[in-house]
Amino acid sequence: MLLIYSIIIILTFSLFSVLVLNKYEELRIRNEEIRLFQTANIVADIYRANQEDIILINTMVKSYGRQADARILILNSQKKVVVDSFNSYVNKVVDNEEIRNSLEGKSKSATYMLGGKKVLQLSVPISFDMEEGKGIEGVVLISASLDKMISDVRSLKNTLISVSAISLSVSLFLTIMAANRLTRPIRSLSNAVERLSSGNLGYQMNKQGSGEIGKLIESFNEMSGKLKMIENNRKHFISSISHELKTPLTAIRILIDSLSLGENRMETYKEFLEDIREETIRMSQLVDYLLKSIKLEDVSLDMKVEDMAEILEDVVKLIKPYAQKNDVLIYMERIDRLSIKCDKNKVKEALMNLFDNAVKYKDPYKEENNLVISMKKFTTEGVLTIEDNGIGIKEDDLYSIFDRGFRVLDSSINMISEVNGYGIGLSIVKNIIEKHGWKISVESTYGKGTKFIINIPL
Numbered sequence: 001m002l003l004i005y006s007i008i009i010i011l012t013f014s015l016f017s018v019l020v021l022n023k024y025e026e027l028r029i030r031n032e033e034i035r036l037f038q039t040a041n042i043v044a045d046i047y048r049a050n051q052e053d054i055i056l057i058n059t060m061v062k063s064y065g066r067q068a069d070a071r072i073l074i075l076n077s078q079k080k081v082v083v084d085s086f087n088s089y090v091n092k093v094v095d096n097e098e099i100r101n102s103l104e105g106k107s108k109s110a111t112y113m114l115g116g117k118k119v120l121q122l123s124v125p126i127s128f129d130m131e132e133g134k135g136i137e138g139v140v141l142i143s144a145s146l147d148k149m150i151s152d153v154r155s156l157k158n159t160l161i162s163v164s165a166i167s168l169s170v171s172l173f174l175t176i177m178a179a180n181r182l183t184r185p186i187r188s189l190s191n192a193v194e195r196l197s198s199g200n201l202g203y204q205m206n207k208q209g210s211g212e213i214g215k216l217i218e219s220f221n222e223m224s225g226k227l228k229m230i231e232n233n234r235k236h237f238i239s240s241i242s243h244e245l246k247t248p249l250t251a252i253r254i255l256i257d258s259l260s261l262g263e264n265r266m267e268t269y270k271e272f273l274e275d276i277r278e279e280t281i282r283m284s285q286l287v288d289y290l291l292k293s294i295k296l297e298d299v300s301l302d303m304k305v306e307d308m309a310e311i312l313e314d315v316v317k318l319i320k321p322y323a324q325k326n327d328v329l330i331y332m333e334r335i336d337r338l339s340i341k342c343d344k345n346k347v348k349e350a351l352m353n354l355f356d357n358a359v360k361y362k363d364p365y366k367e368e369n370n371l372v373i374s375m376k377k378f379t380t381e382g383v384l385t386i387e388d389n390g391i392g393i394k395e396d397d398l399y400s401i402f403d404r405g406f407r408v409l410d411s412s413i414n415m416i417s418e419v420n421g422y423g424i425g426l427s428i429v430k431n432i433i434e435k436h437g438w439k440i441s442v443e444s445t446y447g448k449g450t451k452f453i454i455n456i457p458l
């Protein structure tokens with residue numbers, strides 16, 4: 001593209017230069033013509049006035065010829081040369097278009113190529129009577145070579161061509177350099193995108209330049225890193241799920257194998273079948289979780305203005321019997337009234353998950369297990385906190401708890417805690433909260449308790 005633009009510029013510039021120089025050449029010829037016509041008229045006047053003094057005329061013609069750098073001939077009405085500044089044509093008859101025209105009373109000029117040289121030839125009549133064609137005494141014919149002038153124009157042309165060629169090459173070189181510098185990061189970005197799309201997830205580009213391109217590269221690196229993380233999570237997730245499914249399947253197979261070996265008592269059958277039933281329940285829970293996990297992305301909201309305090313009360317009412325059964329006390333601290341546009345059912349689902357976790361992850365070694373809820377209204381936002389004094393979350397795990405399948409992925413949690421769950425609740429909560437344009441964060445100290453904070457912009 002750049003090359004095409006450059007060629008267009010060069011061609012336009014060359015065409016323009018050629019036109020200007022041709023015009024300049026024409027102008028110079030025209031000036032020369034005017035100058036020679038003036039000389040011819042002066043010579044004609046002097047001849048007319050001093051016809052008898054042929055010596056004077058000769059001297060004068062030679063002098064004007066030298067001055068004008070031209071050959072001057074004076075011819076009589078029979079086209080015979082009377083005076084020749086070069087002497088060689090004296091008494092010879094010369095005939096040409098210009099002489100014939102001037103003998104009819106007209107001035108005439110023309111350019112010719114003579115022996116490869118351009119010559120300007122012009123003639124004026126020497127007349128005694130001003131009436132056209134009458135009293136024509138003779139003709140002054142001047143021929144001058146235009147070579148010097150043409151070589152002047154040609155050298156100007158050459159200078160102009162070399163100057164423009166040099167400046168164009170320099171500017172072309174600089175443009176190519178600048179364009180190259182500008183497009184290099186874009187090329188390496190497209191190269192990086194190709195690598196990414198061919199499966200090299202996590203590919204990182206070197207930071208190049210600042211400004212928009214620099215930002216684009218930063219965003220690319222961030223996106224690539226996230227894609228890598230998602231891919232890793234997906235692999236980890238699938239392998240954990242497969243593992244989770246394999247365990248009950250193996251247990252069922254072993255139970256069936258044991259039952260099919262020899263005669264068993266009815267009680268043994270019942271006992272084994274009960275075990276098989278438990279394993280299938282476990283598997284069906286896992287499948288439910290998988291289905292829920294797939295639907296997780298498609299949360300769509302039915303937004304209406306709602307009273308958040310009312311929503312909170314409804315959820316607390318629902319969870320209370322379950323909390324009581326598990327010896328967890330619920331305290332409603334300061335609850336400000338907050339009218340906000342939200343999807344009531346989805347918000348309830350999110351809160352239910354958080355309250356349920358507070359009960360599930362209570363610390364059985366503590367004297368009292370509690371869940372403290374507060375909602376404070378400030379000028380720009382409402383802040384809802386859900387705090388428990390349960391087992392807390394280890395610092396290392398804190399960053400991943402909102403990730404889908406976290407619990408399944410982290411087998412250590414599965415081992416220490418015997419509570420049901422597959423680590424999907426919090427990712428649903430986060431999804432719902434963020435779809436509302438709200439923010440959720442967590443603070444937790446392992447062994448002390450956990451606090452979820454929801455910021456609701458007003």
Ligand code: ADP
Nearest residue numbers: 357358361392401407421422423424425426450
């Ligand atoms: P699930 O409870 O089904 O495992 P969640 O997504 O709700 O899944 O929670 C993810 C993990 O975060 C839990 O497994 C648990 O380890 C931790 N967690 C969540 N809430 C609490 C809490 N209130 N106290 C302690 N740990 C919690």
